[in-house]
Amino acid sequence: MDTPGEPHLLRIGELSRRLGVSDHVLRAWENRYGLLRPVRSAGGFRLYTEADAGRVRRMQALLGSGLSAAEAARAVLDEEAGGLTTAADSLVGRAELGDLSGLLRQALESFDESAAQVTLDRLLSELSTTAVLRDVVVPYLTGLGERWETGEVSIAQEHFASQVLRGRLAGLARGWGGGDGPRAVLACPSRELHDLGLMIFGITLRYRGWRIAYVGSDTPLAELTRVVEATRPDLVVLAATVPGNLEPHLADLTALARLAPLVLAGAGVTQQLADAARARLLTQDPVTAAEQVGWPR
Helix, strand or coil, X not given: CCECCECCCECHHHHHHHHCCCHXXXXXXXXXXXXXXXXXXXXXXXEECHHHHHHXXXXXXXXXXXXXXXHHHHHHHHHHCCCCCCHHHCCCCHHHXXXXXXXXXXXXXXXXXXXXXXXXXHHHHHCCHHHHHHHHHHHHHHHHHHHHHCCCCCHHHHHHHHHHHHHHHHHHCCXXXXXXXXXXXXXXXXXXXXXXXXXXXXXXXXXXXXXXXXXXXXXXXXXXXXXXXXXXXXXXXXXXXXCCCCHHHHHHHXXXXXHCCEEEECCCCCHHHHHHCCCEEECCCHHHHHHCCCCCC
């Protein structure tokens, strides 16, 4: 029921009946996560807007895809903010973020897993998961690769850091194949062993309600094709960092694109190859790229 002078405002009981969510749950989502933002009527009643209703509907969809209530609420609020939540928007300021990023780098490259985990715990407790991935993990991995190429970081340091971060990403990815959202199959082709960026992409997709079938690194395209034929996904994502690795397999890529929408990503992919394979090329960082993948129609 609309209140005179305040069109399209609903009391919590009306909102509950419209959405099929109990008023107790709505109040919990409001108090715990800030999902609802009521205004006060002249008589002191809490009134809710269509924007509140929209956030609840999105929350319901994400819960149905298998996310926890906290994860779903955070994803809804991040999405409403334009998918661009960064550390500057959080309790951690830029200066402190730089300090924490430096501590993480020092811990990883001095083989101190305990200190690295403590730093990651701190970051994840005060930032959204997507902010930690975009503002800390992705820049660190990029810098790690560059410093490994110049000899500043040893093979052992690169392997140790990668494995610690892989373990943490695997925890964030737990259960990412559940739910009833659209399904994405993610893989790296043969000879591609570095898949952390692809994992980050998949985690971000999961936070946006997708189901993830993760095939992983060093996957022959013939095997990937069989997976796609068996699962009939809404999206196939293939990431390659080795230049020229995919060009000899244009016919296989084209065949994949006929089975499901195909996305190519990574430094080893060119726009020319993507166009020839009738695939979409993603050039942004993994978090931003995943945020720009829309739901299938």
